[in-house]
Amino acid sequence: xxxAKLRPFSKRSKHLPIIxxxxxxxxxRPPTSKKLPPPHLSLSLEHLSETMAPNLKPHLGLLLFxxxxxxxxxxxxxxxxxxxxxxxPHFGLPSGLLPxxxxxxxxxxDGSFVVELEKPCYIQFEYLVYYEKQITGKLQYGSITNLxxxxxxxxxxxxxxxxxxxxxxxxxxxYFQVGLINKKLDVGQFxxxxxxxDKVSVSCRQSLKRVLELPFPVDEIPMxxxx
Numbered sequence: 001x002x003x004a005k006l007r008p009f010s011k012r013s014k015h016l017p018i019i020x021x022x023x024x025x026x027x028x029r030p031p032t033s034k035k036l037p038p039p040h041l042s043l044s045l046e047h048l049s050e051t052m053a054p055n056l057k058p059h060l061g062l063l064l065f066x067x068x069x070x071x072x073x074x075x076x077x078x079x080x081x082x083x084x085x086x087x088x089p090h091f092g093l094p095s096g097l098l099p100x101x102x103x104x105x106x107x108x109x110d111g112s113f114v115v116e117l118e119k120p121c122y123i124q125f126e127y128l129v130y131y132e133k134q135i136t137g138k139l140q141y142g143s144i145t146n147l148x149x150x151x152x153x154x155x156x157x158x159x160x161x162x163x164x165x166x167x168x169x170x171x172x173x174x175y176f177q178v179g180l181i182n183k184k185l186d187v188g189q190f191x192x193x194x195x196x197x198d199k200v201s202v203s204c205r206q207s208l209k210r211v212l213e214l215p216f217p218v219d220e221i222p223m224x225x226x227x
Contacts, residue, residue: 098115101195171187
């Protein structure tokens with residue numbers, strides 16, 4: 001090695017000195033194989049998987065149970081829509097304004113409604129009331145406006161009821177608007193839902209017959225209507 005260091009370097013030489021060649025070759029190393037994880041790391045991962053596997057089972061069961069509950073809720077029947085007799089009190093009106101023969105009804109967001117009865121019929125309140133098969137109007141709190149399909153009888157005449165309303169706050173009275181006439185009635189007779197008859201009862205016909213037998217001046221009709 002000492003002799004090699006003393007040997008002069010020739011610029012004309014096309015080859016490096018032997019010692020330099022050896023040194024040059026020595027800097028190259030064979031490619032190393034892919035590094036494997038340390039033994040303790042492999043054991044840790046294996047231990048972690050064994051530890052987590054039992055803990056995942058309860059969570060998986062809870063997840064499956066949640067999906068089961070959701071499926072039952074989705075398949076369960078929805079809550080039934082309220083009846084028209086339940087809706088009227090929510091608007092401050094007695095449920096007995098309509099007969100017990102309601103087949104169906106629809107109520108819009110603006111309060112407009114359509115009620116379908118089984119057939120036209122009568123109910124005897126303080127006055128005889130006639131219900132057409134279809135009743136329409138606009139429902140607001142404390143009143144029904146634009147009413148069509150309800151009439152009241154006063155002696156020989158039938159009058160369309162245009163509006164029904166109650167006092168706010170509530171009182172013992174209810175008002176039927178018939179044209180320009182505002183008739184005040186006892187609200188108690190409308191608190192119960194009544195059966196509707198397809199014909200006028202015998203007592204009503206007898207009362208009407210007695211009225212027809214009583215002569216009265218024509219100019220007294222407005223007074224009788226507003227009684």
